Every structure is written in C-alpha cells, then in structure tokens.
Amino acid sequence: MKVLVINCGSSSLKYQVLQMESETLLCKGLVERIGIKGSVLKHEKIGQDKFVLEVPMNDHKDAIGHVLDAIVDENHGVAKSMAEIEAVGHRVVHAGEKYASSVKITEAVMQALEECTDLAPLHNPPNILGIRACQELMPNTPMVAVFDTAFHQTMPAESYIYAIPYEYYEKYKVRRYGFHGTSHKYVAERAAAMLGKPLNELKIITCHLGNGASVSAIKNGKCIDTSMGFTPLEGLVMGTRSGDIDPAIVTYIRQKENLPQGEMNNILNKKSGILGISGISSDFRDVEAAAEEGNYRAQLAEKVFAHKVRFYIGAYFAELNGADAIVFTAGVGENDMNMRDVICQNMDALGVKMDLVKNKVRGKETVISADDSKVKVLLIPTNEELMIARDTVALAND
Numbered sequence: 001m002k003v004l005v006i007n008c009g010s011s012s013l014k015y016q017v018l019q020m021e022s023e024t025l026l027c028k029g030l031v032e033r034i035g036i037k038g039s040v041l042k043h044e045k046i047g048q049d050k051f052v053l054e055v056p057m058n059d060h061k062d063a064i065g066h067v068l069d070a071i072v073d074e075n076h077g078v079a080k081s082m083a084e085i086e087a088v089g090h091r092v093v094h095a096g097e098k099y100a101s102s103v104k105i106t107e108a109v110m111q112a113l114e115e116c117t118d119l120a121p122l123h124n125p126p127n128i129l130g131i132r133a134c135q136e137l138m139p140n141t142p143m144v145a146v147f148d149t150a151f152h153q154t155m156p157a158e159s160y161i162y163a164i165p166y167e168y169y170e171k172y173k174v175r176r177y178g179f180h181g182t183s184h185k186y187v188a189e190r191a192a193a194m195l196g197k198p199l200n201e202l203k204i205i206t207c208h209l210g211n212g213a214s215v216s217a218i219k220n221g222k223c224i225d226t227s228m229g230f231t232p233l234e235g236l237v238m239g240t241r242s243g244d245i246d247p248a249i250v251t252y253i254r255q256k257e258n259l260p261q262g263e264m265n266n267i268l269n270k271k272s273g274i275l276g277i278s279g280i281s282s283d284f285r286d287v288e289a290a291a292e293e294g295n296y297r298a299q300l301a302e303k304v305f306a307h308k309v310r311f312y313i314g315a316y317f318a319e320l321n322g323a324d325a326i327v328f329t330a331g332v333g334e335n336d337m338n339m340r341d342v343i344c345q346n347m348d349a350l351g352v353k354m355d356l357v358k359n360k361v362r363g364k365e366t367v368i369s370a371d372d373s374k375v376k377v378l379l380i381p382t383n384e385e386l387m388i389a390r391d392t393v394a395l396a397n398d
Ligand code: AMP
Pocket: 209, 210, 211, 212, 239, 282, 283, 284, 285, 286, 288, 330, 331, 332, 335, 336
C-alpha cells in the first residue's frame, strides 16, 4: 500500500510517499512560496537527482496538483497512476480537546477542525486548505488526520490547567495542549524497542529540540506532561520563540515601547529565543560558530537554551519519580553533540552519565550514555511522516 503524507503550511507544503509493507520512503518533496511570486516545487525520488519545477502556484490546490503530477511522472514518479496512492495522511496541528488520537476524515471531522482554528490561527487554516484541496483532487481516496496535540491529551488536569480564573478554561478552552505529539510518541516507541522493554513499563523523558522545541514526560506510554502549552510558545527557549517568561513582561514592554496591538505576540514568536538573545541567528549552527569565536551573546544564548532543557528534565524526573531513559531528537537533538553534552553534564545525582565518545554521533539511532549509566540516554532521529503514514494505514479502510 502506497500512502501520501502531506504537511501543509501557510505558503509551503511538505510531502512524502511511503510503501507501507516495507515502510520504505519512495519520494519526498517541498513546495515553497504558494500564492507568492516565485513558487517552486522540489521533488526527490529516492536515489535520483532532485526535480525542480518553477511555475506559478496560486493556491494549495494548484500546489497539490503539481505534487500529484510529480508523483505519477514517467521519469521521477513513484506510481503509475493516482489509483496506486491508496490513502492520504494529513498532519494537523490542533485538535483541541476533541481528538486524543488520529481519525479518518469525514465532514464532521472537518467541522471540528474548523472549530479549532481559533486555537491555532496560523496552523489549522493551511492544514484545512490542504485537506480540502486533496479531497477535490482525489475524491475517492480515504484520508486521515494526525494531530500534533493528540498524544498529549492523556495529561492529567493538574498538568494542563493554568492558574487563571477557571471560567477561561470553560468559556474559551484556555489550557495547556502541547505540540510535537507525533514526534514524542514516535521516539518513545523507538526508545522502548531499543531498550527491549514494553513501552507501558517505561518512564521516558523525550526532548524534541529543533527550531521549535519541547520536552515531554511519558509514563507507561502516556504523556503526563509536556513543556508547550496553550500555543507552541510556552516552555523551552526556541529558535525565535521566547518559551516561558513572566507574563507581566508583555504589558511592561508594550507600554515602554508603545507597541501596536499584536506586536508583542510577533516579538515573542519571531524575534526572541536564540535569535533574540544572540542577535545573530535562529539557527544553532550560526550561533555555535559565533560562540566559538568568543561572541558573548551567542555563548549566552546557548547557555540559556541548555539551562531550560535541564530545568524541564529535572522537573520531569520529579514528576515521573525517576526515568529509564532520556531521548534526544529533532535538528539540534540529533546533530548537536556539544549541546547534548552540556545538557546532560553534572546529572550524576539523577543517574545520568554520558559517554563522550559514543555521543560523537549525529542523526543515528544509538545509545549515547555510559554503559554504567542508570538512565539510558538515547539519540533517536524522529520520523513524524512514518508515524502519520502508520496511523493512515490503520484507519484508512475503517
Ligand atoms: P528542526 O526544526 O528539527 O528541523 O531543527 C532545525 C534546527 O536544527 C536549526 O536551528 C538548526 O540549526 C539545527 N541544526 C541542524 N543541524 C545542526 C548541527 N549540525 N548542529 C547544530 N544544530 C543543527
């Protein structure tokens, strides 16, 4: 069975086609600048050179039309006709409290997603557009929605309720939701496989450290806490997001700088984090290079980032009453050995002992803690698309 996985952003779209019997990736691609001058599709059949198409793409339907053409193309395609694509899995950011697992898409599901757009105004609308476009172009193909928030729905109320008037939860559903759920779930499952134990007997702290970053506490396969909250702004320091701050700062800076409505939101989401502290870049590679040359603010940005990850790991050790494993994943977690070192330094009291030689690795599923470390530290490349495709296979023919 071939499955198409789609991840739609506001002006971009990522996709993959997987052969699910062997869980093999057949092709992947990216469309950028949808609805903007300079639209481009970059398609890669695995094992072949990239195919690049630069044509105007006015909307998501246009873009998906070109993606489908690329998938069935004689030279760089991976299917003879669209009939071979038996199901489509869509990444959807927010399902509110409505779904705690993936669902087959029906009109009722679309209605529920529309109702959640208030909670994720930047993310859900393009996800919905992508689904609608696929439905028009592939009307008979079953589709499944896989939610970033779903895995975290098992959090107990004490983890997700904010200490603000309860009526805001009741009226507006203001609570902590958590994101990156598909990734946390995937690496937790892989961790169990690597440790050779059932997931439902393990306590795992998963660190998804990419441009967006979050940590989760997973007990017996269920998320009991995660660092992102009502939106993906809460928690760790990120590429351009502040993570946790004193909420009083928002009004204070707005008044001092006489900022227009909405500008603080922009500052905290797009101008803060690693970029905000370093003043150099949101990309850890640039910041690391500057830090090595002695740039104080770049060094500080890295330290603040590591401090916050350690802070959450410590908190989750307490919440879980110990942990069997800490997992690192995503761009920084998978590639940045120095950052992993710094984060795990001086944690021997918690039973964490890194092996600095084993840690000199990137992008590979492996154990990076010392043989006598009580808590295993694991490096696990995430694979959200595979997770989406698996759920799609499971639900498509329900
Ligand atoms: P993601 O959001 O998971 O794609 O991760 C993107 C982040 O990973 C960016 O900030 C990159 O700088 C970071 N990253 C990728 N490769 C490396 C590397 N070799 N060393 C440090 N950071 C990296």
